[in-house]
Amino acid sequence: MATTTVGLQRTWRRPGKPVLVAAVLLAWVLIWVPARGVHTLGLSPADLTPLHHWLNDVNDTVGANRDSSPFFLYFFNEIRAAVDSLVTFLQDLIAQPSYGRPVPVLGWLGVVAVVAYVSWVFAGWKPALLAAAGFVFFGLQGLWEESMDTLALTLGAVVISLLIGIPLGIWAGLSDRFHKLVTPVLDFMQTMPTFVYLAPLTLLFLIGPASATIATLIYAMPPAIRLTAHGIRSVPRSAVEASESLGATGRQKLTGVLLPLSKGTIVLGVNQTIMAALSMVTIAALIDAPGLGKTVIKALQTLDVGTAFNAGLAIVVMAVVLDRVTTAAGNRVRQTGRAARFRRPLLAVFGVVAAVCAYLSHTYYWAAEFPDDVTIGGTLAKSADSVALWAQQDLSTATEAIKNAITYALLNPLEALLVESPWWLVGAVAVLLAALLGTVRSVITTAACVALLIGTGLWQDSMTTLAMTIVATAMVMLLGVAVGVWMGRNRFADRIIRPVLDAGQTMPAFVYLVPFLALFSATRFTAIVAAVVFAAPVAIKIVADGVRAIPAATAESATAAGSSAWQMITKVQLPMARPSLTLAANQGLIYVLSMVVVGGLVGAGALGYDVVAGFSQGQLYGKGLAAGAAIVLLGIMLDRIARASSPSKGSN
Template sequence: MPSLVKDRRRLNRPVLVGAVLAAWVLIWIPTRGLDTLGLSPADLTPLHHWLNDVNDTVGANRNSSPFFLYFVNEIRAAVDSFVTFLQDLIAQPSYGRPVPVLGWLGVVAVVAYLSWAFAGWKPAVLAAAGFVFFGLQGLWEESMDTLALTLGAVVISLLIGIPLGIWAGLSDRFHRLVTPVLDFMQTMPTFVYLAPLTLLFLIGPASATIATLIYAMPPAIRLTAHGIRSVPRSAVEATESLGATGWQKLTGVLLPLSKRTIVLGVNQTIMAALSMVTIAALIDAPGLGKTVIKALQTLDVGTAFNAGLAIVVMAVVLDRVTTAAGDRARRTGRPSRFRRPLLAVFAVAAGVCCYLSYTYFWAAEFPDDVSIGSDLSKGADAVARWAQEDLSTATEALKNAVTYALLNPLEALLVQSPWWLVGAVAVLLAVLLGGVRAAITTAVCVALLIGAGLWQDSMTTLAMTIVATVMVMLLGVLFGVWMGRNRLADRIVRPVLDAGQTMPAFVYLVPFLALFSATRFTAIVAAVVFAAPVAIKIVADGVRAIPAATAEAATAAGSSAWQMITKVQLPMARSSLTLAANQGLIYVLSMVVVGGLVGAGALGYDVVAGFSQGQLYGKGLAAGAAIVVLGIMLDRIARASSPSKGSNHP
């Protein structure tokens, strides 16, 4: 009987949700435009003024308050010195010399040698070719600035993250304590870190590095803890039976057996850091990200493409080298007898290249006369012009269809509804989809959005987020089912999805600006491209995880391919679909501020304006908080409405 009641509630839930939405539209018609809490873009609420005052107070007391003098400023100086040292080493002039300590030849030699030593000769060739390509693009110094900032953030992240991961792997209590913190760090949109960090550490490399390590540290902690917890209990017990101390057990068994997982954590930390370093250009982080942002602001597609391509190449090189290093760490067996002599010979060769790059100008600065960057920029501009001229009809039709059929009606419903109506609908939907806890969280989030003084901008952002998430799920189901049912399709599409996840978000904006100009739709498409890979992978894995016996039984019963998909595979993969929607929504929301750079407006623009205009700092900080609140509200409803964990069955 309880299961029958539960099934009946599950069947009635879509009907009740539809009834709530229908009632919303009916009430919206006579109340449209009332109690919308609308403010003009220039209006600031008391909260915004108070945050501006806090910013001014912090600035006035930065050099007198003990908290800043002996804590914040010391941290900033230490991080700044470390990053500056790396920049002086490979990117910036040092000791009055017109060239860095290591010129291009020395950097290429060291990168190739380390890649060969830890990953193999193929990754070494790829790494050397990739770094030479930076010079050919005419972006050597910018690339080295980005690499220096990435390495600085990764080193600090690993120095903190791996010990914390070891602690979390050894202690259940600490693991339970740190997991919600890591969830919060990864759920919060990356741009939201920037405003409070600039308040404490000012703009520049220090703030950019700290923001990057906050974003990049969770994978190192999670995967280190997971690796240690995954070590077979029998191996640990055997070591304990021999009387090993805790330190001997850690260094002799736990760390060696979890080495591959820890290396994977290093890989993910590097990828996260590289992605965040480009975003941190908004707070004056040097490197390729700054070049991309300046090009986007002037709609210079060619320059943005050239710098974006360098970011992609760096991401691919670092990903392949660390992945190969992780695979090598898993292998066992005796190394070749020639390995040690070759290590010594190649180390000497790398040392000679470093000496040449330190001594001779030709080996220090990449020659300008071999640059192909201008040709790449001109080619990208030509392709952009061709796309704008020859594809304008199709792209305009697609943009108008989504804008007028989906975005404008939904935005009108959210923005022009009374605030109390939207709040009531949100709480009712939370009750129906997630229960009382989700409803309480939603009510608190609605109150916080109202208190932030950015209700209309929040509703505009919510409309774009919902439209983008719907498009993500359409792609997720379409390609995910195809990949889940077809191994060949999976092998073809998955590398494309990997590239989409590896590529920094800014790079997506370049071609879409050329195709769709600076509009809300451009931001939506960029968010879809950023979020779709993870949704597609989750759906594909969910479809593939369905027991073969079930699929064979449906086939034996005479089910067609369409019946198999709609009656068996999708219903049984419902938990994967819910997870895909949840992750897709979070990824879409993390692109809100990027959308603010290309005409999306709303909260994304408020955050960007807060960085660039001092009088709007408080509003930008409140907008960042509003993005977090939206993410928490939507995430909690999606999580609460998902089926029970561990089952794909309806």
């Protein structure tokens, strides 16, 4: 009898987390069937809660006291003046007349020469040729002045973002306490829809370059902080212990071990900051930001796909140039080989050539203003119009089938489960999942987010948005893992695919919304596709970076043991890259949520529409701001549950 009891004890095991999660989801569905449509906290679209009215009053009070309050006169106005001065200086340098002269300090020839020279010095001759060709292309498009305005605004935002973001990222990488403290702030900065903080920013800083730059850096700074912290935290513990055993101080460990070994990830953070800043160009144009964004907005007001595409292409080319130059510069810094014999004489010669070109561009009209008679922008615009018309006429059958399959198989059932479940059931499921996958802190955060979502008065809209977000994020991760592993394993694939990713990430959403509307009409699926196109590139890049960072010795050992390619991916590379997969899921989710408002413009409804309506209608300002807060709460809740499922508990 005793032997039988011992045998039963040995054979019985506690169910694993996947089994428990599946049991919770099954119980949810079983309870949903009889409780469907009860306690769903429905609210008429025209209804405003006391919170919405109070936010309207706050907005009115701030607007009335902006010119008299010392807080504005001696704080916000000073910030606006400093940011305006930086952007104006950059514009005067490359884009706008200065001191009353009819030409900028550097005309097109000077800018091309200086950019090519700097790129050659820090990145090599191939990136220098790419940079020169890219900047000449801006002129050929007939968009030189607009491109330089965009570059000035982007550089201003990126410089401020990196000056603040990299030190904070280092701090977050070294301190668990600060990392846990700063993560919710980064979530808030990245998930708060840009349309939401455009309105308060214009109240605080007025419309113009200052507000546009601050809005851009709010969105662009988090990748620099996150990826810098991730790079430092990913340094092998053995390397840190080796430096400690040699008596290295904290500063020596940072400068001699942590920063050099995490340099690749930090460079990726710089790249992502640049991409995020450029992706804000069009949205910032809504508050009078200069540059290509204004061209895109004006073209889309008349549904001029060709002109919008031409300006969007200029943004993409700028992103590709900046990405390649910064990446090559990072790789060059890591190389320790001996400098070429003739490098110093060439530095002097090319420096003189760049200086001469700069002088000519400042002195002579032909070198200052790009010739108008050699532009090809009209041809590019007509070609884009033709492609959009062809897609609308010949691909409608296939796109309709794809849309219906995703909508009826995934989106509608998930939305019904979330929207028609009692609020207490959805909240209980979220808390249980956080408890099963994470820690007490995850449970408390999730419960607080659920309570605050109820407090916004927008529960049903939040559940509709949540359904679309889950579907879009799942599609992003499928693409992220499949394409990211391919790029991480194949350098040639990486070189071919990366420009496509740059285009998807930096092409303003407003540009590809027009053809998507033609293909899929104004539906929730259109919003999901736009979010996937925008969010997938960052997830793919992070997964590829994680796979590529696996030590070569580990891969060689697996190959020597007879592992096939599939076994190498599933048994070695993906398990070892799990922290990067978690970060990719986090960033993919956040980028999807950042597109919720844009989705509200193309039929997605829910929180995105609430934000857009609040931005455009004064009486709905409070509701729109509450909707923006609801999007942030959804992002924090999903992020905590996703991080809790990671084996790295430090992020919880």
